[in-house]
Amino acid sequence: MLATNQIKKDYWEKFSVSAKDIEYIYNLLLEKEIPLSSEELIRSLISNRIVLERQEAQNKLQDKNDIYLPKNIFKTGDKLIFPSYEMKVGVIQGTRDGFNPDYEKLVVLDVEFESGEKRSFASNVSDHPLNHILDISDDDPNYDLALIFENHQQKLTDTIESSLQKNEDLVKIAGNWFPRSLLVDVHVGILNLAEAILEEAKGGPIGTAALMNQADLNANVDKKLLEFSFNLALQEDDRFDEVGPAGETLWYLHAMEPDSVKNVPLFLIYGEEAIDSSSLTEYLEVFEDNIYDELETWDSEGNQNNRIIISLSFPHWRSGTLPLSNTIKKMFPTAHEAPRVKFTFIDENEEDNFPGWVVRKHKYIFGLKKWYEDNDLMPGSLVTVEKGKNPGEINISFEKSRQNKEWVKTVLIGSDQAVVFAMLKQSISANFNERMAISVTDIDALDVLWDKKVYLKEPIQKTVTRIMRELAKLNPQGQVHAQELYAAVNVVRRCPPSMIVHQLITNPAIEHLGDLYFKFGDKEK
Amino acid sequence: MPDTINRFSLVKPTVDTPFHIDFSWWQETDSNWRVFLFSFLCEKHQEDFADKSDSFKIDAVDPETAEIRPVDGLLHTLMNHCAQTEDFIPANLPLIERIFRTFLANGNEPLSPQQLSDTIDRPAKTILVTIGGHQVYKGIRPLQHK
Numbered sequence: 001m002l003a004t005n006q007i008k009k010d011y012w013e014k015f016s017v018s019a020k021d022i023e024y025i026y027n028l029l030l031e032k033e034i035p036l037s038s039e040e041l042i043r044s045l046i047s048n049r050i051v052l053e054r055q056e057a058q059n060k061l062q063d064k065n066d067i068y069l070p071k072n073i074f075k076t077g078d079k080l081i082f083p084s085y086e087m088k089v090g091v092i093q094g095t096r097d098g099f100n101p102d103y104e105k106l107v108v109l110d111v112e113f114e115s116g117e118k119r120s121f122a123s124n125v126s127d128h129p130l131n132h133i134l135d136i137s138d139d140d141p142n143y144d145l146a147l148i149f150e151n152h153q154q155k156l157t158d159t160i161e162s163s164l165q166k167n168e169d170l171v172k173i174a175g176n177w178f179p180r181s182l183l184v185d186v187h188v189g190i191l192n193l194a195e196a197i198l199e200e201a202k203g204g205p206i207g208t209a210a211l212m213n214q215a216d217l218n219a220n221v222d223k224k225l226l227e228f229s230f231n232l233a234l235q236e237d238d239r240f241d242e243v244g245p246a247g248e249t250l251w252y253l254h255a256m257e258p259d260s261v262k263n264v265p266l267f268l269i270y271g272e273e274a275i276d277s278s279s280l281t282e283y284l285e286v287f288e289d290n291i292y293d294e295l296e297t298w299d300s301e302g303n304q305n306n307r308i309i310i311s312l313s314f315p316h317w318r319s320g321t322l323p324l325s326n327t328i329k330k331m332f333p334t335a336h337e338a339p340r341v342k343f344t345f346i347d348e349n350e351e352d353n354f355p356g357w358v359v360r361k362h363k364y365i366f367g368l369k370k371w372y373e374d375n376d377l378m379p380g381s382l383v384t385v386e387k388g389k390n391p392g393e394i395n396i397s398f399e400k401s402r403q404n405k406e407w408v409k410t411v412l413i414g415s416d417q418a419v420v421f422a423m424l425k426q427s428i429s430a431n432f433n434e435r436m437a438i439s440v441t442d443i444d445a446l447d448v449l450w451d452k453k454v455y456l457k458e459p460i461q462k463t464v465t466r467i468m469r470e471l472a473k474l475n476p477q478g479q480v481h482a483q484e485l486y487a488a489v490n491v492v493r494r495c496p497p498s499m500i501v502h503q504l505i506t507n508p509a510i511e512h513l514g515d516l517y518f519k520f521g522d523k524e525k
Numbered sequence: 526m527p528d529t530i531n532r533f534s535l536v537k538p539t540v541d542t543p544f545h546i547d548f549s550w551w552q553e554t555d556s557n558w559r560v561f562l563f564s565f566l567c568e569k570h571q572e573d574f575a576d577k578s579d580s581f582k583i584d585a586v587d588p589e590t591a592e593i594r595p596v597d598g599l600l601h602t603l604m605n606h607c608a609q610t611e612d613f614i615p616a617n618l619p620l621i622e623r624i625f626r627t628f629l630a631n632g633n634e635p636l637s638p639q640q641l642s643d644t645i646d647r648p649a650k651t652i653l654v655t656i657g658g659h660q661v662y663k664g665i666r667p668l669q670h671k
Contacts, residue, residue, distance in 0.1 A: 070591040084590040098584040098593065101573050101602065108584055108593050120593035122586040130591045 011053075011142055012152045017163035024048055026169065026179060035176035035228040041164075042156050043149060050143050068121065070128040074109055082121075083133050088113050098122065173231040173249070184226055186233035190215050195239050195253065203256030205342050208234075208249045243342040243357075245333035245392055252342060260366050261340055261357045265319035266450055268364055270295055270494040272460055277498035283505070286516050287483055287497055290382060290433060294323035294363035295496035306331065307386040311433040312372075314379040314440070314491045318447075320369025322385070324358060331385060332358050332365060333392050346388050347371065348397035356394065371396070376429040378408075380437030380487065383430075398430040409438050409474070409484075411491050413445040417454055419492055421470050435483040438491055446491065455492040464489055464503040468510070472520065482516040538657040540642075540649040543635035543668040546628045548600075550664040562599055565629065567607040574598065604632050620647060620655055625663045635668045 025041055036044075068080040068090075078092045090111040098106035107124045122128065141147045149156070164170050164177060171180050193215040198204045206214075208227050211234075219226050234240040234251055241257060244250035254262070277284065277298065284298050290311040308328060316322055324332065333343045341358040345367060356367035375398060377383070386395045410424040426439040440446060449455060455463050467488045472478040486500045504510055504518050511521050538544075551558035559579045566574065574581065583598035607613065608630040614623055623645045627636070638657070642649035656665045 068591075070586075099582075099598075100584045100586065101570060102606070103586060106584060106586070120584075122584070122591045122593055125586060125591065128586065128591050129588065 012148050013155065015152070015156060015159055017160055021045055021049075021160075022163065022167060025164070025177075026167075029170075029177065029179050030182070033182070034222055034224045035173070035178040037175050038157060038161055038164075038172075038177065039175075041177060042153075042160050043145060045160065046145055046148055046156070050145065054143070067133075069131050069133070070122050070125040071131040073107065073124050080111070082111075082113075084130060085113075085119075088115075090114070090119075093118075095123075171232055173228055173235055176228060178225070178228055182225075183232060184219050184221055184229035186217070186230055190217050190230075191233060191237055191239070194234065194251070198240070198251060198253040199256070204252035205243050205250035207244070208251065211251055241340060243340050245341050245343065248392075250342065252340075257340065258357070258366065260319060260321070260369075261359055264359075264362045264364075265315075265321065265366075267315035267319045268294075268321065268362070268494060270496070271456060272495070272499060275499060275502050277502075280498050280501050280505075283482065283501045283516060284497060287486075288433065288435070291436070291483065291486075291497065292323045292325040292328055293496050294325050295494075296498060297326060298498075307384060310383050310385065311436045312377065312379055312381050312383060313436065313487060314438060315494050316364070317372055317377065317379045317381075318443075319364070320366065320372060322365040322368065322383070324360070324363040324365055328365075328385070329358075329363075331387055332394060334358065334360065343392045343394060344388070345371070346393050346395045348395050349375070349400075353393075368396070376427070378426075378428075378430075378432070378437065378439055379491070380408075380432040380434075381430040382432055401428045401431050403428055408432075409488070411438055411440055411446070411488075413442055413449070417449060419449075419467065419470060421474060421488065423474060435481055436487040438487055440491070449492055460493075460495060460499060461503055461507065463493055463495075464500060465507065465509075467492070468504075468518070469520070477519065479513060479517045479519045482518060485518075538638075538653065538667050540638045540653050542653075542657070543637050544624075544628075544641075544656055544665055545635045545668050546625065546633050546664045547661075547666045547669075548664060550661060550666060554664075559599055562603060565603055565607060565626075566599075567610060570602050570607055574602070604629055614645075620645075620652070621662045621665070623647075624652065624656060624665055628665070 025045060028041070028044055029036060066079065066081055068074075068082045074080065074092055074095070076092050076094055080090055080092070082088050082090055090113040092109050093112050094110045096108050096110075098108040100106050103122065103125050105124045106122055109121045109123050110118065111121055112118050125131075141151070161172075164172065169180055170177050171183070194211055197211060197214045198206060208231055212227065212230055217226070217230060231242075231249055235242060239254055241252045241254040242249060243252045277296070281298065284296070288311070290309045292308075292310050293313070308331060310322060310328070313323075322328065333341050339359070339361045341360065343356050343358065344353050345356040346353045354367060354371065356365060358365055371377075377398065381398060384395075384397045384399070387393075388395050404427060405425050406428045407423050408426045408428070409421050410426060412420045412422060414420060421438075424439070464485065468480050468485055471480045471484055471488055482497070482501055482504060485504070486495070486497050489495045489500060505512060509521055510518050512518055548558075551561075555561065563571065563574070577598065579599075581598040582595040583601055584593045585596045585601055586593060608626065613630055614626045618626070624641060627641060627644055628634075636644070638649040638652040641647075641652050645652075656662060657667070
């Protein structure tokens with residue numbers, strides 16, 4: 001197939017936005033006079049590009065007289081390019097009338113190629129497929145809007161949105177774009193009124209349309225445009241926070257949001273620099289299924305599970321949060337831009353519901369502190385989340401333990417603020433991951449360690465070694481599993497699994513025994 | 526080097542043995558075989574080729590590259606055009622005639638009695654008994670691998 005007349009295969013892969021594209025989008029929005037979503041703009045832009053590329057291809061055709069097409073008539077001495085023979089060039093040495101009842105006017109061309117090779121070709125044949133080699137096929141997926149969008153949606157969305165965001169003349173609210181110059185001016189008095197309405201509603205959330213209604217916002221313009229302008233005014237005012245999931249614009253009073261939504265909880269703050277975990281994959285893969293950590297990227301984003309069991313780590317248990325790892329974030333409501341999304345937890349055990357927040361930027365889900373306390377959960381408890389019946393609802397539950405008491409690793413704090421672990425019999429309410437389970441008897445003493453950043457001040461290597469030494473005392477062989485160490489280190493400071501493994505395999509004093517079990521070498525003993 | 530000797534297999538054919546029209550058999554046994562084949566052409570082509578010699582060539586056009594290849598005009602036209610018409614294989618023809626026309630219509634692609642049975646709706650064993658014996662009818666013989 002001749003390539004010169006087609007959109008290149010990687011055309012959409014390598015798509016970039018030109019000044020003409022921006023101009024096209026701007027004109028489109030001016031023409032429509034209503035805000036359009038990113039998807040609508042992208043589809044329109046792709047269609048426009050397809051039209052332009054087709055025109056360009058047609059223009060190129062004008063210059064293709066030297067291409068051999070069987071329908072044409074040629075004469076001796078003509079120099080032709082043969083697309084079916086790898087674009088080789090040949091000169092016509094002679095012509096003769098051909099004989100074929102199917103092609104009455106057939107003329108045979110005797111052609112000599114530059115290599116000296118001689119072949120004969122048909123001419124004056126109107127119905128040969130080769131005549132259409134320069135045509136643009138209707139079946140070409142590179143000209144098919146639906147297929148292009150399906151195959152390259154993410155790449156195109158990222159590229160186009162990134163270009164539009166650099167354009168100060170365009171504004172985006174809740175996934176919709178519009179020229180700033182055409183927006184309706186929203187008076188500050190209306191915003192003050194909106195603040196009062198949200199305050200009355202205990203912070204919210206309230207949808208834009210309802211808020212407009214209650215604030216009595218009217219203007220003689222398209223309703224969608226007015227709503228868009230109001231949304232922008234709210235967005236540019238620090239008092240308001242957009243907390244709706246994708247496709248829904250809900251407003252909340254920023255001042256009334258929980259502290260742990262506005263600020264990252266102390267227990268979730270990680271201060272170390274990121275490490276390259278690609279060489280640690282073989283170790284990290286062995287971690288158990290229910291270990292999710294928002295600081296890691298190795299759990300699959302493509303996981304389509306609608307039900308996930310999560311083993312609680314100490315930082316999330318203490319913060320009343322869950323990690324928003326790649327797998328888990330697929331299940332929870334998300335948003336185009338809103339950094340915080342409000343949703344509802346449905347307690348399956350108690351048939352109760354309570355608010356939850358997805359804090360997208362810092363990758364955690366807040367709202368579970370009371371639920372953890374009410375149900376006597378502990379670090380290591382297994383919590384199940386699944387999509388609720390309605391959008392914006394997440395079911396949460398745990399499986400009650402059959403045993404009332406179990407031997408569990410228990411953290412004890414000495415008067416010198418040193419951490420010690422001991423196996424003690426503790427009351428248990430929920431099933432738990434044995435390696436992650438840690439009972440906390442004196443939470444106040446632990447809080448002091450975190451508040452004073454006692455362990456955060458020292459190098460991570462020192463903390464890992466110190467905690468490993470304590471865990472090693474719990475069995476005669478002195479062996480420690482990496483996952484146990486991960487759970488235990490996180491009792492005193494935030495640390496992802498990859499950093500734990502990195503410290504273990506790079507420390508010459510520590511030996512890997514296999515299956516993620518480690519022990520101190522003989523010299524260290 | 527000695528010429529390759531193309532002997533027919535003495536192995537008894539089965540319903541799965543591929544058969545075809547062996548045109549060399551025609552050349553050896555019937556000097557007028559092309560006249561015989563001419564009678565299979567449709568009316569239009571019989572008129573078109575009325576003044577041509579027995580061994581005329583036509584300029585076949587390659588369907589992909591449009592390259593010209595001189596081919597046997599009679600066989601090419603017969604197989605690619607006339608044998609492709611709807612009434613080329615009437616239902617009431619004798620078995621041998623139907624088999625012969627089936628091979629002309631499929632470009633002389635080898636078919637076993639089993640495969641022929643599906644096409645012409647007669648038992649494979651009947652077909653095998655008819656074309657698998659010592660007597661060769663209309664050049665229909667087992668395919669020989671050289």
